[in-house]
Amino acid sequence: MRPGHFIAVEGPIGAGKTTLAAMLARELGAPVVNEIVEENPYLGKFYQNMEDWSFQLEMFFLCNRFKQLEDEARPLLESGRTVVADYHMYKNLIFGERTLNGSKREKYRQIYHLLMDDQPRPDIVIYIKADLPTLLRRIGMRGREIEQAMDPGYLSRLIEDYEEAMPALARREPGTAFVTVDGGEIDFVENPAQFREILSQVKEHMQ
Template structure:
Protein backbone atom coordinates (compact mmCIF):
# COMPACT_ATOMS: atom_id res chain seq x y z
CA UNK A 1 0.00 0.00 0.00
CA UNK A 2 1.27 3.51 -0.87
CA UNK A 3 2.11 5.76 2.08
CA UNK A 4 0.14 8.59 0.47
CA UNK A 5 -3.49 7.88 -0.53
CA UNK A 6 -3.82 7.83 -4.30
CA UNK A 7 -7.34 7.05 -5.47
CA UNK A 8 -8.39 6.34 -9.04
CA UNK A 9 -12.04 6.27 -10.13
CA UNK A 10 -12.62 3.98 -13.11
CA UNK A 11 -15.35 2.48 -15.28
CA UNK A 12 -16.58 2.36 -18.88
CA UNK A 13 -17.54 5.40 -20.95
CA UNK A 14 -20.50 7.15 -19.31
CA UNK A 15 -20.15 5.50 -15.90
CA UNK A 16 -19.78 8.83 -14.09
CA UNK A 17 -16.06 8.72 -13.29
CA UNK A 18 -15.38 12.45 -13.39
CA UNK A 19 -18.54 13.29 -11.45
CA UNK A 20 -17.76 10.82 -8.67
CA UNK A 21 -14.08 11.75 -8.55
CA UNK A 22 -14.99 15.44 -8.21
CA UNK A 23 -17.49 14.70 -5.45
CA UNK A 24 -15.04 12.50 -3.56
CA UNK A 25 -12.28 15.10 -3.91
CA UNK A 26 -14.54 17.72 -2.34
CA UNK A 27 -15.61 15.36 0.45
CA UNK A 28 -12.05 14.23 1.20
CA UNK A 29 -10.44 17.63 0.62
CA UNK A 30 -8.08 16.26 -2.04
CA UNK A 31 -6.94 17.73 -5.35
CA UNK A 32 -8.67 16.04 -8.30
CA UNK A 33 -6.90 15.04 -11.49
CA UNK A 34 -9.16 14.92 -14.56
CA UNK A 35 -8.19 13.21 -17.78
CA UNK A 36 -8.05 15.08 -21.07
CA UNK A 37 -10.87 13.82 -23.30
CA UNK A 38 -12.49 16.40 -25.52
CA UNK A 39 -9.12 17.97 -26.38
CA UNK A 40 -8.13 14.83 -28.28
CA UNK A 41 -8.26 15.89 -31.96
CA UNK A 42 -8.78 12.29 -33.13
CA UNK A 43 -11.83 11.47 -31.00
CA UNK A 44 -14.58 12.41 -33.42
CA UNK A 45 -12.78 10.73 -36.32
CA UNK A 46 -12.25 7.61 -34.20
CA UNK A 47 -15.97 7.10 -33.55
CA UNK A 48 -16.62 7.44 -37.28
CA UNK A 49 -13.83 5.07 -38.36
CA UNK A 50 -12.25 3.05 -35.54
CA UNK A 51 -9.78 1.11 -37.68
CA UNK A 52 -8.40 4.22 -39.38
CA UNK A 53 -7.84 6.43 -36.33
CA UNK A 54 -7.24 4.03 -33.41
CA UNK A 55 -3.45 4.32 -33.19
CA UNK A 56 -3.43 8.12 -33.34
CA UNK A 57 -6.17 8.31 -30.73
CA UNK A 58 -4.54 5.86 -28.33
CA UNK A 59 -1.10 7.48 -28.60
CA UNK A 60 -2.52 10.92 -27.90
CA UNK A 61 -4.27 9.64 -24.78
CA UNK A 62 -1.23 7.69 -23.60
CA UNK A 63 1.23 10.57 -23.97
CA UNK A 64 -1.07 13.09 -22.32
CA UNK A 65 -1.95 10.82 -19.40
CA UNK A 66 1.70 9.89 -18.92
CA UNK A 67 2.67 13.57 -18.72
CA UNK A 68 -0.25 14.40 -16.44
CA UNK A 69 0.38 11.52 -14.03
CA UNK A 70 4.15 12.05 -14.10
CA UNK A 71 3.71 15.69 -13.10
CA UNK A 72 1.19 14.72 -10.41
CA UNK A 73 3.54 12.12 -8.97
CA UNK A 74 6.49 14.51 -8.75
CA UNK A 75 4.55 17.57 -7.61
CA UNK A 76 1.99 16.03 -5.23
CA UNK A 77 2.33 12.34 -4.37
CA UNK A 78 6.08 12.44 -3.64
CA UNK A 79 5.50 15.57 -1.57
CA UNK A 80 2.98 13.74 0.62
CA UNK A 81 -0.24 15.17 -0.88
CA UNK A 82 -3.11 12.69 -1.36
CA UNK A 83 -4.64 12.71 -4.85
CA UNK A 84 -7.82 11.48 -6.51
CA UNK A 85 -7.94 10.88 -10.25
CA UNK A 86 -10.81 10.11 -12.61
CA UNK A 87 -8.76 7.43 -14.38
CA UNK A 88 -6.12 4.73 -13.94
CA UNK A 89 -3.31 4.65 -16.51
CA UNK A 90 -4.19 0.98 -17.11
CA UNK A 91 -7.25 2.13 -19.05
CA UNK A 92 -4.93 2.74 -21.99
CA UNK A 93 -4.41 -1.01 -22.28
CA UNK A 94 -8.12 -1.72 -21.83
CA UNK A 95 -8.98 0.41 -24.84
CA UNK A 96 -5.96 -0.28 -27.03
CA UNK A 97 -6.27 -4.06 -26.73
CA UNK A 98 -9.71 -3.72 -28.30
CA UNK A 99 -9.03 -1.01 -30.89
CA UNK A 100 -5.53 -1.88 -32.14
CA UNK A 101 -4.43 -4.92 -34.12
CA UNK A 102 -1.26 -6.69 -35.21
CA UNK A 103 1.98 -4.69 -35.27
CA UNK A 104 0.33 -1.49 -34.09
CA UNK A 105 -0.99 -3.24 -30.99
CA UNK A 106 2.41 -4.73 -30.19
CA UNK A 107 4.21 -1.43 -30.72
CA UNK A 108 1.68 0.29 -28.47
CA UNK A 109 2.14 -2.30 -25.70
CA UNK A 110 5.90 -1.73 -25.76
CA UNK A 111 5.53 2.05 -25.60
CA UNK A 112 2.93 1.76 -22.83
CA UNK A 113 5.22 -0.28 -20.59
CA UNK A 114 8.25 1.94 -21.23
CA UNK A 115 6.27 5.00 -20.20
CA UNK A 116 4.16 3.68 -17.33
CA UNK A 117 5.86 0.79 -15.53
CA UNK A 118 7.56 3.09 -13.02
CA UNK A 119 4.60 5.43 -12.41
CA UNK A 120 2.96 5.40 -8.98
CA UNK A 121 0.08 2.94 -8.72
CA UNK A 122 -3.22 3.87 -7.01
CA UNK A 123 -3.70 2.59 -3.49
CA UNK A 124 -7.45 2.39 -4.17
CA UNK A 125 -9.55 2.00 -7.31
CA UNK A 126 -13.22 2.97 -7.14
CA UNK A 127 -14.72 0.93 -9.98
CA UNK A 128 -18.14 2.00 -11.26
CA UNK A 129 -19.80 -1.04 -12.78
CA UNK A 130 -22.85 -0.33 -14.96
CA UNK A 131 -25.03 -1.95 -17.60
CA UNK A 132 -25.24 -0.91 -21.25
CA UNK A 133 -28.63 0.76 -20.70
CA UNK A 134 -27.29 2.88 -17.82
CA UNK A 135 -24.21 3.94 -19.75
CA UNK A 136 -26.22 4.88 -22.84
CA UNK A 137 -28.62 6.96 -20.76
CA UNK A 138 -25.77 8.86 -19.11
CA UNK A 139 -23.94 9.35 -22.41
CA UNK A 140 -27.11 10.77 -23.92
CA UNK A 141 -27.67 13.04 -20.92
CA UNK A 142 -24.21 14.64 -21.03
CA UNK A 143 -24.63 15.32 -24.73
CA UNK A 144 -21.13 15.08 -26.17
CA UNK A 145 -21.66 15.23 -29.91
CA UNK A 146 -18.84 12.82 -30.76
CA UNK A 147 -20.37 10.12 -28.51
CA UNK A 148 -23.88 10.15 -29.94
CA UNK A 149 -23.14 7.67 -32.74
CA UNK A 150 -21.22 5.24 -30.54
CA UNK A 151 -21.61 1.60 -31.52
CA UNK A 152 -23.65 -0.26 -28.87
CA UNK A 153 -21.65 -3.43 -29.49
CA UNK A 154 -18.40 -1.53 -28.87
CA UNK A 155 -19.72 -0.19 -25.57
CA UNK A 156 -20.99 -3.61 -24.48
CA UNK A 157 -17.60 -5.12 -25.25
CA UNK A 158 -15.98 -2.34 -23.23
CA UNK A 159 -18.12 -3.27 -20.23
CA UNK A 160 -16.82 -6.84 -20.47
CA UNK A 161 -13.25 -5.63 -20.96
CA UNK A 162 -13.45 -3.56 -17.79
CA UNK A 163 -14.67 -6.55 -15.83
CA UNK A 164 -11.69 -8.56 -17.07
CA UNK A 165 -9.32 -5.69 -16.37
CA UNK A 166 -10.43 -5.30 -12.76
CA UNK A 167 -9.97 -9.04 -12.23
CA UNK A 168 -6.50 -8.79 -13.72
CA UNK A 169 -5.52 -5.78 -11.59
CA UNK A 170 -6.66 -7.61 -8.46
CA UNK A 171 -3.93 -10.16 -9.23
CA UNK A 172 -1.16 -7.99 -10.71
CA UNK A 173 -1.55 -5.10 -8.24
CA UNK A 174 -2.49 -6.87 -4.99
CA UNK A 175 -1.51 -3.82 -2.94
CA UNK A 176 -4.39 -1.90 -4.58
CA UNK A 177 -7.88 -2.21 -3.09
CA UNK A 178 -10.75 -2.24 -5.59
CA UNK A 179 -14.05 -0.80 -4.33
CA UNK A 180 -16.89 -1.70 -6.69
CA UNK A 181 -19.86 0.66 -7.04
CA UNK A 182 -23.09 -0.64 -8.60
CA UNK A 183 -23.76 2.12 -11.12
CA UNK A 184 -27.20 0.74 -11.94
CA UNK A 185 -28.44 0.81 -8.36
CA UNK A 186 -26.51 3.79 -6.97
CA UNK A 187 -27.31 7.31 -8.16
CA UNK A 188 -24.58 9.07 -6.20
CA UNK A 189 -25.50 12.45 -7.72
CA UNK A 190 -29.20 12.47 -6.85
CA UNK A 191 -28.99 10.44 -3.64
CA UNK A 192 -26.75 11.91 -0.90
CA UNK A 193 -27.05 8.77 1.22
CA UNK A 194 -25.72 6.59 -1.58
CA UNK A 195 -22.80 8.96 -2.15
CA UNK A 196 -22.09 9.02 1.60
CA UNK A 197 -21.90 5.21 1.61
CA UNK A 198 -19.31 5.27 -1.19
CA UNK A 199 -17.35 8.03 0.55
CA UNK A 200 -17.37 6.09 3.83
CA UNK A 201 -15.90 3.03 2.11
CA UNK A 202 -13.11 5.17 0.66
CA UNK A 203 -12.46 6.88 4.00
CA UNK A 204 -12.25 3.51 5.71
CA UNK A 205 -9.72 2.33 3.14
CA UNK A 206 -7.62 5.45 3.68
CA UNK A 207 -7.76 4.86 7.42
CA UNK A 208 -6.56 1.28 6.87
CA UNK A 209 -9.79 -0.37 7.90
CA UNK A 210 -11.76 -1.16 4.71
CA UNK A 211 -15.45 -1.84 5.13
CA UNK A 212 -16.69 -5.27 4.10
Protein backbone atom coordinates in the same frame (compact mmCIF):
# COMPACT_ATOMS: atom_id res chain seq x y z
CA MET B 1 7.36 12.47 4.48
CA ARG B 2 4.80 9.77 3.83
CA PRO B 3 3.43 9.84 0.25
CA GLY B 4 -0.25 10.71 0.00
CA HIS B 5 -2.95 8.29 -1.03
CA PHE B 6 -3.58 7.93 -4.74
CA ILE B 7 -7.25 7.23 -5.50
CA ALA B 8 -8.35 6.31 -9.02
CA VAL B 9 -11.94 6.06 -10.27
CA GLU B 10 -12.42 3.71 -13.21
CA GLY B 11 -15.17 2.30 -15.39
CA PRO B 12 -16.40 2.28 -18.98
CA ILE B 13 -17.40 5.38 -20.94
CA GLY B 14 -20.33 7.14 -19.28
CA ALA B 15 -20.05 5.39 -15.91
CA GLY B 16 -19.70 8.67 -13.98
CA LYS B 17 -15.99 8.61 -13.22
CA THR B 18 -15.37 12.34 -13.46
CA THR B 19 -18.42 13.18 -11.36
CA LEU B 20 -17.53 10.75 -8.58
CA ALA B 21 -13.87 11.79 -8.62
CA ALA B 22 -14.87 15.44 -8.18
CA MET B 23 -17.24 14.59 -5.32
CA LEU B 24 -14.58 12.55 -3.51
CA ALA B 25 -11.90 15.17 -4.05
CA ARG B 26 -14.16 17.83 -2.59
CA GLU B 27 -14.92 15.77 0.52
CA LEU B 28 -11.29 14.76 1.04
CA GLY B 29 -9.86 18.21 0.32
CA ALA B 30 -7.72 16.67 -2.39
CA PRO B 31 -6.70 17.87 -5.85
CA VAL B 32 -8.26 16.02 -8.75
CA VAL B 33 -6.61 14.93 -11.99
CA ASN B 34 -9.08 14.68 -14.87
CA GLU B 35 -8.19 12.93 -18.09
CA ILE B 36 -8.23 14.97 -21.27
CA VAL B 37 -11.07 13.75 -23.47
CA GLU B 38 -12.71 16.33 -25.70
CA GLU B 39 -9.33 17.88 -26.51
CA ASN B 40 -8.31 14.68 -28.29
CA PRO B 41 -8.38 15.67 -31.99
CA TYR B 42 -8.87 12.06 -33.08
CA LEU B 43 -11.91 11.18 -30.99
CA GLY B 44 -14.61 12.20 -33.44
CA LYS B 45 -12.77 10.53 -36.31
CA PHE B 46 -12.34 7.38 -34.22
CA TYR B 47 -16.06 7.03 -33.54
CA GLN B 48 -16.70 7.32 -37.27
CA ASN B 49 -13.92 4.94 -38.35
CA MET B 50 -12.32 3.02 -35.49
CA GLU B 51 -9.95 0.97 -37.61
CA ASP B 52 -8.29 3.95 -39.30
CA TRP B 53 -7.90 6.17 -36.24
CA SER B 54 -7.43 3.85 -33.26
CA PHE B 55 -3.62 4.08 -33.02
CA GLN B 56 -3.55 7.89 -33.18
CA LEU B 57 -6.35 8.09 -30.62
CA GLU B 58 -4.76 5.73 -28.13
CA MET B 59 -1.31 7.32 -28.45
CA PHE B 60 -2.75 10.76 -27.76
CA PHE B 61 -4.47 9.49 -24.62
CA LEU B 62 -1.41 7.57 -23.47
CA CYS B 63 0.97 10.52 -23.86
CA ASN B 64 -1.37 12.94 -22.14
CA ARG B 65 -2.01 10.60 -19.22
CA PHE B 66 1.73 10.05 -18.86
CA LYS B 67 2.31 13.80 -18.70
CA GLN B 68 -0.47 14.26 -16.13
CA LEU B 69 0.89 11.53 -13.89
CA GLU B 70 4.46 12.77 -14.21
CA ASP B 71 3.80 16.52 -13.91
CA GLU B 72 0.69 16.68 -11.70
CA ALA B 73 0.12 13.54 -9.65
CA ARG B 74 3.69 12.56 -8.77
CA PRO B 75 4.79 15.89 -7.21
CA LEU B 76 1.61 16.12 -5.15
CA LEU B 77 1.91 12.54 -3.88
CA GLU B 78 5.58 12.97 -3.03
CA SER B 79 4.71 16.09 -1.04
CA GLY B 80 2.29 14.04 1.05
CA ARG B 81 -0.95 15.10 -0.63
CA THR B 82 -3.78 12.74 -1.45
CA VAL B 83 -4.74 12.83 -5.14
CA VAL B 84 -7.94 11.69 -6.84
CA ALA B 85 -7.89 10.83 -10.56
CA ASP B 86 -10.84 10.01 -12.80
CA TYR B 87 -8.84 7.23 -14.48
CA HIS B 88 -6.33 4.48 -13.80
CA MET B 89 -3.34 4.17 -16.13
CA TYR B 90 -4.38 0.55 -16.77
CA LYS B 91 -7.25 1.82 -18.91
CA ASN B 92 -4.70 2.45 -21.66
CA LEU B 93 -4.26 -1.29 -22.02
CA ILE B 94 -7.98 -2.02 -21.69
CA PHE B 95 -8.78 0.28 -24.61
CA GLY B 96 -5.64 -0.54 -26.58
CA GLU B 97 -6.34 -4.26 -26.48
CA ARG B 98 -9.85 -3.59 -27.77
CA THR B 99 -9.07 -1.11 -30.54
CA LEU B 100 -5.63 -2.13 -31.85
CA ASN B 101 -4.49 -5.15 -33.82
CA GLY B 102 -1.29 -6.80 -35.00
CA SER B 103 1.93 -4.80 -35.02
CA LYS B 104 0.22 -1.63 -33.86
CA ARG B 105 -1.03 -3.38 -30.73
CA GLU B 106 2.43 -4.73 -29.98
CA LYS B 107 4.08 -1.34 -30.51
CA TYR B 108 1.48 0.24 -28.26
CA ARG B 109 2.12 -2.31 -25.49
CA GLN B 110 5.85 -1.59 -25.64
CA ILE B 111 5.35 2.18 -25.47
CA TYR B 112 2.84 1.78 -22.65
CA HIS B 113 5.29 -0.13 -20.48
CA LEU B 114 8.12 2.25 -21.34
CA LEU B 115 6.08 5.25 -20.19
CA MET B 116 3.95 3.84 -17.39
CA ASP B 117 5.88 1.18 -15.53
CA ASP B 118 7.59 3.68 -13.22
CA GLN B 119 4.60 5.97 -12.69
CA PRO B 120 2.89 6.20 -9.29
CA ARG B 121 0.16 3.58 -8.93
CA PRO B 122 -3.14 4.14 -7.15
CA ASP B 123 -3.46 2.42 -3.78
CA ILE B 124 -7.28 2.72 -3.89
CA VAL B 125 -9.32 1.98 -7.02
CA ILE B 126 -13.05 2.62 -7.30
CA TYR B 127 -14.58 0.62 -10.12
CA ILE B 128 -17.96 1.86 -11.37
CA LYS B 129 -19.65 -0.95 -13.25
CA ALA B 130 -22.81 -0.31 -15.26
CA ASP B 131 -24.95 -2.01 -17.89
CA LEU B 132 -25.39 -0.74 -21.44
CA PRO B 133 -28.74 1.06 -20.95
CA THR B 134 -27.29 2.97 -17.99
CA LEU B 135 -24.22 4.04 -19.92
CA LEU B 136 -26.20 5.06 -22.99
CA ARG B 137 -28.55 7.12 -20.83
CA ARG B 138 -25.70 8.94 -19.11
CA ILE B 139 -23.82 9.53 -22.35
CA GLY B 140 -26.99 11.04 -23.80
CA MET B 141 -27.51 13.24 -20.74
CA ARG B 142 -24.04 14.75 -20.83
CA GLY B 143 -24.51 15.60 -24.50
CA ARG B 144 -20.99 15.38 -25.94
CA GLU B 145 -21.54 15.72 -29.67
CA ILE B 146 -18.57 13.55 -30.57
CA GLU B 147 -20.03 10.63 -28.61
CA GLN B 148 -23.35 10.58 -30.41
CA ALA B 149 -21.89 8.50 -33.27
CA MET B 150 -20.57 5.86 -30.87
CA ASP B 151 -21.47 2.28 -31.76
CA PRO B 152 -23.42 0.69 -28.86
CA GLY B 153 -21.75 -2.58 -29.78
CA TYR B 154 -18.34 -1.04 -29.04
CA LEU B 155 -19.62 0.18 -25.69
CA SER B 156 -21.05 -3.25 -24.89
CA ARG B 157 -17.70 -4.89 -25.63
CA LEU B 158 -15.96 -2.35 -23.37
CA ILE B 159 -18.27 -3.37 -20.53
CA GLU B 160 -17.13 -6.95 -21.01
CA ASP B 161 -13.50 -5.84 -21.19
CA TYR B 162 -13.78 -4.00 -17.87
CA GLU B 163 -15.47 -6.95 -16.21
CA GLU B 164 -12.43 -9.04 -17.14
CA ALA B 165 -9.75 -6.40 -16.67
CA MET B 166 -10.57 -5.09 -13.20
CA PRO B 167 -10.32 -8.49 -11.45
CA ALA B 168 -7.11 -9.08 -13.42
CA LEU B 169 -5.75 -5.75 -12.16
CA ALA B 170 -6.66 -6.70 -8.59
CA ARG B 171 -4.69 -9.93 -8.96
CA ARG B 172 -1.71 -8.09 -10.43
CA GLU B 173 -1.66 -5.49 -7.65
CA PRO B 174 -2.68 -7.31 -4.45
CA GLY B 175 -1.72 -4.33 -2.30
CA THR B 176 -4.34 -2.12 -3.95
CA ALA B 177 -7.74 -1.70 -2.29
CA PHE B 178 -10.73 -2.04 -4.62
CA VAL B 179 -14.20 -0.59 -4.11
CA THR B 180 -16.87 -1.67 -6.61
CA VAL B 181 -19.87 0.56 -7.26
CA ASP B 182 -22.87 -0.77 -9.18
CA GLY B 183 -23.75 2.24 -11.30
CA GLY B 184 -27.04 0.70 -12.37
CA GLU B 185 -28.24 0.41 -8.76
CA ILE B 186 -26.43 3.24 -7.00
CA ASP B 187 -26.99 6.89 -7.83
CA PHE B 188 -24.25 8.68 -5.90
CA VAL B 189 -25.30 12.05 -7.35
CA GLU B 190 -28.98 12.04 -6.41
CA ASN B 191 -28.70 9.90 -3.28
CA PRO B 192 -26.39 11.47 -0.67
CA ALA B 193 -26.56 8.40 1.56
CA GLN B 194 -25.22 6.21 -1.21
CA PHE B 195 -22.36 8.62 -1.85
CA ARG B 196 -21.56 8.72 1.87
CA GLU B 197 -21.30 4.92 1.85
CA ILE B 198 -18.75 5.06 -0.97
CA LEU B 199 -16.85 7.80 0.85
CA SER B 200 -16.87 5.73 4.04
CA GLN B 201 -15.35 2.74 2.26
CA VAL B 202 -12.64 4.93 0.75
CA LYS B 203 -11.78 6.45 4.13
CA GLU B 204 -11.52 3.00 5.67
CA HIS B 205 -8.86 2.09 3.13
CA MET B 206 -7.01 5.34 3.82
CA GLN B 207 -6.42 4.46 7.46
